[in-house]
Amino acid sequence: MSENVERTSIDQLTSGVRAPGERRDATSEGGMGSWVEAVGREAVIACDRLVRIYSTAGIEVQALQGLDLLVETGELTALVGASGSGKSTLLNILAGLDTPTAGQARVAGHDLLTMRTTDRLGYRRSVVGFLWQQTGRNLFSHLTAAENVAMPMRLAGLRRAKRRSRANELLDLVGVGYCADRMPAQMSGGEQQRVAIGIALANQPAVLLADEPTGELDSESADQVFGAMRTANAELGVTILVVTHDPQVSAQVRRTIAIRDGRISTEVLRRTTVDDQGEAADVAQEYSVLDRAGRLQIPRDFIETLRMRDRVLLALEPDHVGVWPDTASPPSRASTPRAAHGQGGRGGQAGREDPVPGTGDDQP
Ligand code: ADP
Ligand code: MG
Numbered sequence: 232m233s234e235n236v237e238r239t240s241i242d243q244l245t246s247g248v249r250a251p252g253e254r255r256d257a258t259s260e261g262g263m264g265s266w267v268e269a270v271g272r273e274a275v276i277a278c279d280r281l282v283r284i285y286s287t288a289g290i291e292v293q294a295l296q297g298l299d300l301l302v303e304t305g306e307l308t309a310l311v312g313a314s315g316s317g318k319s320t321l322l323n324i325l326a327g328l329d330t331p332t333a334g335q336a337r338v339a340g341h342d343l344l345t346m347r348t349t350d351r352l353g354y355r356r357s358v359v360g361f362l363w364q365q366t367g368r369n370l371f372s373h374l375t376a377a378e379n380v381a382m383p384m385r386l387a388g389l390r391r392a393k394r395r396s397r398a399n400e401l402l403d404l405v406g407v408g409y410c411a412d413r414m415p416a417q418m419s420g421g422e423q424q425r426v427a428i429g430i431a432l433a434n435q436p437a438v439l440l441a442d443e444p445t446g447e448l449d450s451e452s453a454d455q456v457f458g459a460m461r462t463a464n465a466e467l468g469v470t471i472l473v474v475t476h477d478p479q480v481s482a483q484v485r486r487t488i489a490i491r492d493g494r495i496s497t498e499v500l501r502r503t504t505v506d507d508q509g510e511a512a513d514v515a516q517e518y519s520v521l522d523r524a525g526r527l528q529i530p531r532d533f534i535e536t537l538r539m540r541d542r543v544l545l546a547l548e549p550d551h552v553g554v555w556p557d558t559a560s561p562p563s564r565a566s567t568p569r570a571a572h573g574q575g576g577r578g579g580q581a582g583r584e585d586p587v588p589g590t591g592d593d594q595p
Contacts, residue, residue, distance in 0.1 A: 275437055275470045276302035276325060281334035283320050283493075294320040296493035297334065299522050304437075307464040307471045309481040312490035318474045321490070322442050325472070326361045327354045339437035356387060360431025360469075362424070362441035369427030370415045376402060376426045377411040383433040401429035404466065405459035421452025425459045432463055439463065441473040445480065453477060495520050496528045529554065 283295040294317045302308055312318050323329040325338055327346065336343040339358050346354060355361070363369055370379050380398035389397075402408045405425040410418050418426065424444055431439055441460065445453035457473075457480050464471050473480070481487040487499040501515045521527050529539065537556045544555040 273303065274301040275304045275339050276300060276472065277335070277337045278321075278325075279335035281321070281324070281336050282332045283317070283324065283329070284332045294493055295324075295331070295334075298490070298494050299520070300488070300495055302470060302472060304470055305464070305468050306486060307461065307484050308473070309484045309487040310472060310474045310490060311476070311481055311487060316490045317493040318490055319442055320493075322361075322440050322472070322474060325438070326359050326440050327351045328361075356383060357434040358437055360428075360434075360436040360439045362427050362431050362439070362444045364443040364446040366415070366420050366423040366427065366447070369430060370423055372415050375412050375414055376407065376418065376422075376429075379415075379426055380429040380433055383430060387434050397433070398429070401432055402426065404462060405429050406455065406462075419452060420448050421455050424448065424452070424456045428456070428459050428463060432467065432469060435467075435469075437470060439469050439471045441471070443474050443476065445475065445477055450479070454479070457483065491528070494528075497530065 278298055278300040281295050281298040281300075282293070285292045285294055296317075298317070298321065300321075310318055310321070320329070324331050324336055324343060327343060331344055334344075341350075341354055341358060370376075371382065374382065377395070377398045380401050381394040384394040384397060399408065399411060402411050405428045407418075407422050407425045407429075410422050410426060413422075415423055415426075427444075428439070431441075439460070444460075445456050448456060457477075460471055460473065461483070463469055473484075475481060481499070482501075485501050487501075488495050489497045489499075496519070498518045498520060499515055500518065501513055503511050504514050505511050519527050519529065529543075533539075538558060539554075539556040540558075542557050544553075544557060546553040546555075
């Protein structure tokens with residue numbers, strides 16, 4: 232399982248910090264706070280069973296349904312998912328703009344559930360930078376690009392000369408140094424979004440959060456905005472979490488996480504491998520996310536192809552786990568398959584080849 236080596240799995244991160252004999256599963260009591268505390272030291276973003284319920288006019292919407300997420304310092308991660316899956320809700324919580332209903336969320340050591348209103352302002356000003364989809368929301372229309380970037384530094388009390396030089400440096404970094412003296416109305420949408428990255432980075436935040444920042448741009452401008460984020464990530468080391476619909480963007484990042492119904496469902500990790508001839512190739516591998524209670528989401532198309540419902544049969548093999556629908560006779564296995572739900576296992580029979588999930592060749 233060399234594919235898994237680079238994976239920042241929750242288990243990997245917790246294993247190093249777990250006290251001997253300490254249990255970390257769904258049934259352990261009072262473990263959540265200490266878990267996030269423990270992993271929060273290694274992960275710049277740590278969410279544990281994060282829940283956000285909106286109640287409007289007596290109707291409850293569960294926008295986040297126990298979301299687990301760990302992001303390490305310096306990662307550039309894309310967040311994808313259907314409309315309404317909870318992406319903006321997650322980003323707003325991480326940005327300190329909204330408060331979770333339950334669970335844990337920690338960013339750069341700040342606990343977002345217990346943070347006081349008075350501390351939120353400082354948090355939003357210097358711990359996180361935020362980029363909205365709508366360019367008009369990111370910039371003051373009556374200030375030049377340089378003044379816009381200098382504004383957060385002014386609020387943080389930085390001296391004028393320092394603000395100016397840093398604003399110009401940031402505008403250069405994101406490729407719009409030539410726009411320094413222009414008003415937003417004199418810039419294209421893509422230029423405004425790159426200035427907005429400068430604004431978001433002004434106070435050297437630990438994390439840059441961007442909610443579909445290229446959603447209103449043509450593909451060339453989108454490329455430039457995303458390029459600016461990559462540069463900021465590479466040169467400043469800022470951790471970036473970007474919500475996007477753009478497959479071009481998600482193809483360019485090392486880690487893409489997919490959110491479904493308010494939880495992380497799958498992750499795609501991309502790595503560059505070098506073969507025996509010295510040829511480099513990009514390899515993308517999709518993973519299902521295993522939560523700390525051992526729950527796993529099986530991709531919808533696998534479930535539909537094999538018509539899985541309600542319960543499945545599991546079998547432990549030396550290097551993998553087999554999963555069968557409960558519609559046919561039990562799988563013939565050398566090992567003993569176990570019902571995922573219910574009592575005990577069902578006896579296996581010997582002499583069958585390994586099935587390949589999703590291909591249907593494991594159906595009798
Ligand atoms: P996404 O950004 O992935 O499209 P959102 O996080 O905006 O999804 O929304 C997730 C769910 O929460 C949706 O069903 C949405 O209708 C609901 N929702 C979002 N914001 C609010 C709100 N302020 N009040 C009520 N429901 C909301
Ligand atoms: Mg959204």
